[in-house]
Amino acid sequence: MAAPAQIIAALLQPVFAELAEGADPMLRPSSRSGFDFQVNGSIALAKKLGRRPDEVATLVSSGVALKEVCESIEVTPQGFVNLRLDDAFLAACVSELAGDSRLGVEIAATPLTVVVDYSAPNVAKEMHAGHLRTTVIGDSLCRLLEHFGHRVIRENHVGDWGTQFGMLIEYLLDVGETEGAHELSVGDLDGFYRQARAAFDASPEVQERARRRVVALQSGDAETLRLWGVLVEESVGYFEEVYAKLGIGLTRDDIVGESFYNPMLGDVVAELDAKGLLVESDGAKCVFVDGWTTREGDPLPLIVQKSDGGYGYATTDLATLWDRFGRIGADLAVYVVGAPQAQHLAMCFAVAAKAGWLPSPEQAVHVAFGSVLGADRKMFKSRAGATFKLVDLLDEAVQRAGEAVSARSLELNDSERASVARMVGIGAVKYADLSTDRLRDYVFDLDRMVSFDGNTGPYLQYARVRCLSIFRKAGLDPADYLGGGVPIQVGHPAERDLAVALTGFPAAASAALESWSPHKLCAYIYELAGFYTTFFENCPVLKAPNEESKNSRLALCALSATVIGQGLSLLGIESPERM
């Protein structure tokens, strides 16, 4: 264990627990200069015990063990405890961290099986900004989960089933299979969908054919299924191109689309019926759950089977819960889905809990997110008013990054430059998304995203490159300074601040995972880069006063590069070696 915060928390926890069951020390980074941490928990504890906060603070901080790791312990009249780490202890922690390939992150004591439902674009429809968010956030959460030792099952709940397929198949036949397939494969999904809809709207004859086609699809007609397969295949091929561009590891094997659940829907409804949960309302089969009402205050139904016998989106999501907890045996099912679907998911979770499919309510999590906005702060649309094409934006980001990289570094050859431009451009888009609290909306502003200044992806990638360039300049290998063999000193205040920040990595990673909030990890890396800059400006490395100090500072540089790189990698962002 190389993180002082964890060591101190472990010292304080039993002291608090002995005074009152479940009392939490609430150890946080200090807001006061000269201190590293503060203990906030004495105030709540004092209230519980009916004692004075400063008295309780003195009591909990008087342990011998705390004195061994803290150089100063200050109790404030309000009952806070301010802690400053002992330099030797801090130096030992950071030296140990440098020798730990996991950078202090411990494997979860009880590894869980977690199904993560993310990305989920729709067949024959363009991926929009919302799909960018779910894809990028979901990917980062999967990486974090796996890093903590959990077993992750990625499920791409592609929208590949439903009555719209009658219309889409008929259009495919009308334009000709080859032409239609071509439109989809080159990514003109919106064009295809729009034309299909226009043809449908314009002709009662097409509507009738589409209606019959839906029946044929549902009854498993072979030719209809083949045509449906063409639509799915071409669209999925296109999604794969987008994933490749984004560097997202979703594959065909991860697709568990809506059609996968189709054969289960009848059983899902039958089981709800057997459990006495179904209520007929206007011919539809519904489940009512306590606490859900319409705006008028009437009970709000979750419709599981329409009056015409058809199933809908809600039935399919009930089936996802049925399957994930029943067949897969998941401990946790995470839905990375936009905030507007909060009510839909909450109702599905509630029904699944009522039906006994969801072992306990906290095992299904809706990781919601806000919208991507245009410069006018309205929904992000292209100039023509259509939803923008994700690929076009990604290409533009890469192109802009390429220009910025060319303007800065002349020593890269063409192929290096192209690869760096890709990492920087894609990293910029991902970082802009991930660094925003996921529940908040953000403006899609490529100029800001690809900027090398401020809280951006390129700034952090560049910060890491700066850490490494010292080694290149001196003809040294950073790996020689990791492994824990080089003692790290924390004499200079800037060295000390950097060391404290470096040891905060495990806490930042677990805070991000615990709240399903990658932006917490982003904020940490950004702050760390700031401490590195101050260190670099104040502490000469290659011209350090003596050999021990030089080696120690080189180790700090190597460790900073490693922590930034590891942090970015947990966000799904690649790190160029040079830029």
Ligand code: ARG
């Ligand atoms: N395909 C849906 C959409 O594009 C998202 C599906 C999310 N996942 C789920 N299990 N409902 O909006």
